[in-house]
Structure formats: structure tokens, C-alpha cells
Amino acid sequence: MIPLLNTLLFAVVYVGGSAELRDRMLQHTDLQQPGLRMVQLARQSLGRPYRAFSLDQAPEQLRIDLTGFDCFLFVEQLLALAVEDTRVGFEQRVRQLRYQGGSVDYCTRQHYFSRWSQQAQASGLLQDITPALPGAIRRQRRLNFMSTNQQSYAPLRQARHRECIEDLESNLVVQQSYIPLPRVAEVEPLLRDGDIFALVTRVSGLDVTHVGFVERSGPHVHAIHAAPGRGVMRSHQLSRYASGVDDVIGLSFHRPLQP
Template identity: 50%
Template sequence: MARLAEFFVGSPYLAMSLDQLGREQLRLDLTQFDCMLFVEQLLAMVSADSFVDFADRTRSLRYRNGEIGYCTRQHYFHDWVGSAQAQGVIESAPVWSAQATRNLPLNFMSSHRDRYPALQAPGLFDCIRAREQGRRIEQHYLPLASLEAALPSLQSGDIFAVATRVNGLDVSHMGVLVREGSRLDAIHAAPGRGVMRSRSFVRYLSSVPDAIGAVIVRPQMVQ
């Protein structure tokens, strides 16, 4: 994961990469990314033995039960991770030192319909709203104040997501951790910057607006 992430540093950013015009289809792009497309394709790529296998693994990660559709897409990091864990791609329920837990609603999409072009279609909006109606999740994360203590247990290839205080949303960004000796960096697809390496994960995370900490998950294949 870490070596692949480094290879793509410098690639351009494409906002809402999957929300292009037209019918929902399996979109693959190794030339430009938003943060989720970047991490998702890396995770699919590390264990694929062919392009067809890469496409199939991406589909399985992206869509509920592999069924391609806007309403079956894993729009929230919490759901994406749960699906990846069920498939054995990400380790189940990692516990980090000084981890905290919070209970929060997942309804950002239906509460901000104007930000999602696809939700202007009544059928898609009704489907998303029905899925989010009254939904709450339990999120395990490392608070900002606890990150330094947890750093020694984190390693290259771990996936991070920025836990946010924005109402109705679980995370606001994601990327891959890369260790350089005692220093831990973040490689991520950043708006206006493209795929970049932020030196010092703690310093980077502390600079993200509305961040309260980080959700860390570990791919199964990382040694």
C-alpha cells in the first residue's frame, strides 16, 4: 500500500471522481483521484493478479454485495470499512491505545441534497434518504490529543480517515500512512493539490478543519 501510494504522488485531483454524468457504472481511473478513489483502488490493486481481478476487487469494495448502483455504493467510510472487513481485506476491529468511541448519525447526504448532483433525481434521493433515516453508528477513533501516544503502533500501509465534527458525517478525508524511521507521514489525494505526501501525520491532521481525530484501519495483507 505504502509503495503504491508513493508511486502516485503528483497525480492530479478530481473532485467527486465517481459522480460523473450518466448511468452509474464501475469507474476506474489511475490518472486522477479524489481521496476515496485513491485509497480504494490502492487496496484493490495490492492483491490483484490482473486488471480484471483489480476491477472485480474494486467493484466488491465499492458496492454493497458487488451490485453496481448509486444507492448501493458505499458512500460512507464506516460502511466501506465494514464491507472490506467482511471480505477479509481489512483487519477486523483494530483497537489502538487511547482509542475513543462516539455515537453519531449518518445522514449528511440526505441533509445536503444540493451537494450531490445525482440526488436531484427523486428516486435516488428517496433511496438514500430511506437508508439514512434514523441511522446511527458507533465510531472508534483516535482523538487528536492521543495520536502521539498511538504513533508507535501504526505502520506503513495503514489507512487513515479524518474523524470530523461535521454533523451527519463520519469522516471528511482519507489516505495512507507511510513510516520513515520514527516519522509517520500521510499520502492522500488533496483538493487543489493532487496526490501529495504530508510530512508528519500528527501535524497534518491537526491542520484539518473540524477534525477531532483519526480512524485507523489496517489492510490484511500488510506485514
């Protein structure tokens, strides 16, 4: 059961045929373990288009789009779908994951994966398994990419949004564990279907640049993710794929839990 985040009503916008698609996806998902369910849901999503900045429409509403994704929304919505069978429960989970305290507003939206995953862990939906994996190292990271690249974010043209993001990022520092690229192949046997991977970056002001799901096929570990210009796809051999992405220094891994 999901605790009430607040007593305010909020608008839910299902894009295209996403409401019906949610129902169809669940009809073809029969496993109870959330990680396995997520892999089933991810496989059903293969081939759907990539859509960038799809949330950046005024006014801010709880938008649900299962017809196309960026990498972050792909992971977020499928995680919510994997743990909630009812429509209301699914909507509440998306809201709980997407917004700090469940308050639907651009300023409370989780714009960085590290903060998003921390909130998901606090809600009992994820476990950061990275620190327990062989070769894990830890870094302190200041997050201020949005403040220093405002031209890339249309909502920051509004003074209110610009001010709240600048205020948030004035002292936003996170602790981040990751597996360095040369050791990712070593930890692949320890990963499970549906684990969430994040590509940890050296880009200043950012924590990660891409996320997706782990898929096991016998001894092999692949990635299912929403890729710019290509849509939802499978990349064979996770470690090899990650090594080919610019500015990636390692990966972090997060295991879904049944709340």
C-alpha cells in the first residue's frame, strides 16, 4: 500500500494510448519478482521511439507516456509499473519517484539520477548494490549542470524555474559509488535481470548520462535502454557497450525491490 504523499488533487495526463498500453503490458507480464517483471516490460517496449524533454510542457502535470521515452522516463515508469498493478497505484508510484515529496512541480522534479535513486531507496523500491560489488570506489560529486548550461533547458527561461534550480544547485553535493569501466565485466556475473544500470560520467556537474536495465541471457549480460536517435533497444554485452560511450568512467547498479 502506498502512503498518501499529500491530500492535494493532481492532474494525470496519459499521452497517446498510454493508459490502454499500460493495461496490455501488464496482461503480458506474469512474474512476481520485480526485476524479472521489469525485463518482461522492457522487452515489450523494444522499438518504441526516443523522446527527449517530453515533460517540459507547461503547466507541469503528471505526464505518463509509455509510447516513447527518454532513458530516465523509461526506467522510472517501468519500475512503477513493475511494482503496481492498479492504475491509481501506478500513478502514485510515478509521482512518488518523479517529484520530491510527491509535489508536482518543475522545481521539485528529480532532475539528477543520484537524487532520484536516493528517493527510490527511501521509498523501499531500490537497493544500491554498487558498494558491495568487487572494485567499487566512491566519489564526491557536485551537481550543477543545469545551472551552468541553462540554454539547454527551455523551462529555465522562466525566472521562477531558473531561481529554484540555481538555489538547489548552489550547494548540491552527492556521494556516488561506481564500478570503474575496466572492472565492469568482472561484476557482470553478479547482476540480475532488471537491475538498473547507470553510466557514471566525467562531465563536469553531472553524475550519470544514461540509464537502463540489465538483461541476462545465459552467461551473457546485455542492456535494454532508450537510446537517442534509436529508441528502446538491446545492446549486447553491457561492459562492451558502456566502454564505447563518451566520457563514461564506470557504472553503478541498483536492484529493484518489492515494497
